[in-house]
């Protein structure tokens with residue numbers, strides 16, 4: 001995996017500078033910002049990275065609060081995926097923003113890993129390019145989707161992230177569903193619902209007939225599929241035939257290609273509803289399209305070893321059933337991606353996004369996990385930089401991704 005000399009260098013540097021990484025986690029924790037408005041975090045992080053000699057491009061990939069900071073030259077190019085957006089609804093009045101998903105901690109562990117690796121590069125221990133990629137708005141639109149579509153990960157040999165989690169152990173078995181968000185807009189004709197119903201075309205009928213169609217479709221899809229929607233416009237008064245209705249749907253499946261086929265059937269349900277009612281249909285994606293998360297076996301295995309090396313004894317590598325969707329999925333279909341969720345050891349069962357989890361995203365428990373995250377990622381990157389066999393398998397996997405052979 002990595003030589004004792006490299007491991008010792010990571011341990012020495014991570015220990016010498018751990019307070020800088022903790023300070024970064026703390027600073028961002030104190031300044032929670034909404035997605036796409038993470039201006040303080042971006043100023044602060046790009047400042048730290050520039051001071052340390054990183055070349056910074058910001059804005060990046062067409063997003064104001066995205067950036068790329070690079071150190072070193074040539075291959076391999078390794079991307080650390082940082083996040084720094086917060087969530088609303090905390091504090092006594094539930095009106096404050098907070099880092100209850102620990103993205104402050106992700107920003108800091110990626111910073112720590114990049115800083116350790118840059119120092120190792122200066123000491124002549126590794127070669128390659130260390131890339132800190134600032135990825136905005138994970139909780140809302142999924143900024144990594146925009147960055148992926150802009151080609152920001154095309155030249156990366158690997159992408160790495162460790163997300164904070166509740167409880168104990170590291171989970172490399174995460175899988176995520178591909179997801180399309182579809183808005184249907186139905187245009188009908190209004191009329192007096194009692195005096196002249198025959199003159200009306202009922203847009204709301206078209207919306208709920210679409211629900212009926214999709215509910216019938218449920219019987220004929222694979223078990224991983226999730227289809228859930230709401231009607232957000234459906235008329236204003238019961239005595240007026242609704243001339244406008246709209247519904248928003250999330251359609252999810254474990255495989256992007258299957259999802260694209262399924263989407264056609266879902267749209268046909270809406271078209272059928274319009275045929276029945278006479279309403280006119282328009283549809284659009286109202287959010288980014290998320291891809292399923294593809295795991296790279298060799299990178300997962302190497303990551304498990306480096307987590308062990310960092311002192312994590314409980315590392316889960318088997319694929320888990322997917323529940324949600326994440327913008328890391330899109331990155332994983334372009335370059336080999338290692339995504340880990342690392343427990344910070346809380347025993348009380350509180351989970352990310354809960355008010356009570358805020359205490360684990362900054363402070364002693366967060367910092368103990370931070371050190372583990374910094375070292376395991378630095379070991380992994382050092383392994384990628386020095387292990388020819390691992391480089392070869394990452395290259396082969398990336399080629400398979402490009403050819404569309406990996407689901």
Ligand SMILES: [Zn+2]
Nearest residue numbers: 101139352353
């Ligand atoms: Zn979250």
Ligand SMILES: [Zn+2]
Nearest residue numbers: 101103138163
């Ligand atoms: Zn999160």
